[in-house]
């Protein structure tokens with residue numbers, strides 16, 4: 001499987017990292033905007049191939065991870081074979097827009113998230129796509145290597161993309177605030193961060209593996225008259241749930 005990546009920013013790099021954990025790095029071809037030191041040192045670490053132009057001929061799949069504003073222009077300047085499957089993560093760019101440039105190619109649009117770098121992503125993918133069933137299946141197989149694929153009707157991709165794609169930043173702020181509180185109470189920064197991150201990791205894993213609703217899991221932690229319920233009431237007093245709801249609705253609409 002020969003895979004290309006157009007755009008080597010944060011998302012491109014995360015996808016490169018996830019892919020090189022699962023595929024031969026020799027079979028991964030990357031075109032960043034410029035061949036800069038960051039890209040060169042990433043290549044030294046991971047061993048993929050750097051392209052100096054947009055000729056992606058001979059590839060099975062091309063990931064598009066450019067900013068929306070540059071995507072259509074840079075695709076117009078890109079060579080791919082007719083059988084190359086395009087997987088676009090460019091926010092706001094539709095399969096139809098890409099099809100105007102590559103009418104014969106299958107196109108799958110996704111909203112990935114940064115944990116694809118460690119093969120633990122959550123990837124929104126539209127069910128109805130501009131791809132043949134075989135290509136859709138290929139996309140699914142590749143994306144499963146990067147994390148959990150959530151295939152939903154086109155109308156729901158935006159909200160899945162917002163919660164999954166933007167969510168890591170919200171959780172990062174949560175972990176940072178937890179670590180700050182631990183440091184405030186005397187813990188060293190490194191241990192504080194490890195405690196916060198492993199707690200978030202375990203809580204997510206428990207919810208996924210058991211299928212138990214978050215509120216029911218919360219009830220398992222809040223011992224009667226105990227410390228947790230005091231903290232939960234404190235979160236309610238400070239509008240924690242409302243703040244999260246507000247943040248998701250602020251972010252939603254562009255994914």
Ligand SMILES: NC(=O)C1=CN([C@@H]2O[C@H](COP(=O)(O)OP(=O)(O)OC[C@H]3O[C@@H](n4cnc5c(N)ncnc54)[C@H](OP(=O)(O)O)[C@@H]3O)[C@@H](O)[C@H]2O)C=CC1
Nearest residue numbers: 007008009010011032033065066067068070074090091112
């Ligand atoms: N970051 C995330 O978590 C997610 C991002 N996305 C989407 O992924 C896309 C990229 O986002 P992100 O990685 O965060 O943004 P970044 O700004 O980190 O990366 C974009 C990269 O694209 C490069 N680029 C710009 N123009 C071209 C071009 N013509 N050819 C090749 N490369 C080019 C930029 O290079 P240079 O800086 O040198 O101009 C930059 O390295 C966006 O469409 C975004 O919506 C989707 C889901 C999640």
Ligand SMILES: O=C(O)[C@@H]1CCC=N1
Nearest residue numbers: 091111161165166255
């Ligand atoms: O912030 C953004 O625009 C991109 C899309 C989802 C996550 N990051």
